[in-house]
Amino acid sequence: MSSSLGVAVIGAGMAGKAHAAAYRAATTVYSPVLPEIRLVSIADVYEPLAQETAARYGFSRADSDWRAIAAADDIDVVSVVVANSLHREIVEGLLTAGKHVLCEKPLSDTIEDARAMAEFAAAAQSRGLVARIGFSYLRSPGIAFLRQLIDDGRLGDLQHFSGRYWTDYGCRPDAPISWRYQGPAGSGALGDVGSHLSYLAEYLCGPVSEVSGGRFHTAITERPKPLGQVVGHTRGNVSEERSPVTNDDYATFNASFERCVGTLEVSRVAAGHPNDLVLEIFGSRGAARWSQTNPAQVEVMLHDELSDLVGYRTVPLGPAHPYYSGGWAMDAPGVGIGQNDLFVHQARAFLEEVAGIAEGQSLPRCRSFADGVHNMEFLAAVTESAAAGGSTVSVA
Known part of the structure; x- marks a missing residue:
């Protein structure tokens, strides 16, 4: 298990804030078995919103381009919470850069792109990378x-x-x-x-x-x-x-x-x-x-x-x-x-899988990109x- 995991969220809108808050709270639920979770960056093309969200949830910095997240050595785990049409480019770029990815639903704006993303994620899995989709209501x-x-x-x-x-x-x-x-x-x-x-x-x-x-x-x-x-x-x-x-x-x-x-x-x-x-x-x-x-x-x-x-x-x-x-x-x-609590359990489950905690000792895994395609x-x-x-x- 890594000694720490650096986290970033791409997209600082309503759902992006839910992911940011969830990572902040993920270590406070269930047993303290996760490594140190470092809240590193919030990225959004609208830089003032990225800065505000980073400050609000205790992330170290804000970025205005997802490529800065991909290039950062201190980031291991990334949530992608942007317009559906942007998912494929960002997710594939992050996986290429060696990041673990949690993508909001729906997986993409077209089935063709979603299928390509699932194939890309399957190939990344052989390199030890985790790519999952957030079906948050399954945590209710x-x-x-x-x-x-x-x-x-x-x-x-x-x-x-x-x-x-x-x-x-x-x-x-x-x-x-x-x-x-x-x-x-x-x-x-x-x-x-x-x-x-x-x-x-x-x-x-x-x-x-x-x-x-x-x-x-x-x-x-x-x-x-x-x-x-x-x-x-x-x-x-x-x-x-x-x-x-x-x-x-x-x-x-x-x-x-x-x-x-x-x-x-x-x-x-x-x-x-x-x-x-x-x-x-x-x-x-x-x-x-x-x-x-x-609820x-x-x-x-x-x-x-x-x-x-x-x-x-x-x-x-x-x-x-x-x-x-x-x-x-x-x-x-x-x-x-409330609904915000479901994001906390979703983030916790994702971090547990990335950290290598055995499935039998973890919350149910987040769903795969193949599930997102279906x-x-x-x-x-x-x-x-x-x-x-x-x-x-x-x-x-």
Whole structure:
């Protein structure tokens, strides 16, 4: 094991800050088995933001070019949290320079680039380098508990699944145009939050085999151009000039999985739903549901309850559930958790793998680039279904 690991984050926007904060906290959860974690650099093309984020999270310096990260001898581990179209060049450059890489989802903006990245990562693995994709919701204790209820048979045979991820960051017509709103069909709400919902559906329901009923809708067809830098989902000052929105504000589809069928729905224009991820699974012996609105609890309904008590019961998450015990300073029921905590566990798992901690003594590994390719193939099938009027499309 190395005596220390130097960490950098490329991209200082909202998700980049989540990665930066997570690396800062990663040594504070679970047993102190990691080597020294050195917070070295935050890089962003908008240098003032890079400097602000570096200072905020205790990183030693800021850079304005990812190539400075690749060339730095004091950096070993890098998170890539930038526009999807930039992933391939940066990730391949970092791996060539001998860095371990954690890339945000989706893996890229095209399947061709994603497949090339997966091949590049596989070759880098032979040189001892770790390349992983961040599927952060797999670290949620509530979602992991849903999977546990399925695996131990308490819900019986699965009958169907319902999942939605509604957000409202794009519901205002005056939100400025950015890379999020420009791209091919399927790169909007589906690629952004649907990439989360799709891997969670497979996590609970088993591998997907086919999709159908794909439908996209763009509710706001043009947006104003910004007068300054667009960071994350911020609005800011805009000009009178407008640009077309070329991808989806809303998407819905049906899917067949190994264990059951399901319906999935995503939106970035669901006013009043800033970050509303809801998962509900139905089985022959009962049902269970989880919501990001109340992430520290799961609702469970079982048929073996007394007839006058039939209905959902609320289960507060605590040390009896996945990820909880030792995972936070206060790991008692009712303390609560949030989405930022999931990034901490994701960073911890990645650092444990890079440090060479045995898999059996570590948190579950982060997913591979091959998993990232599959996630994009899943979404591509939805796009194909929508283009063909909702027809059935097999998933590779």
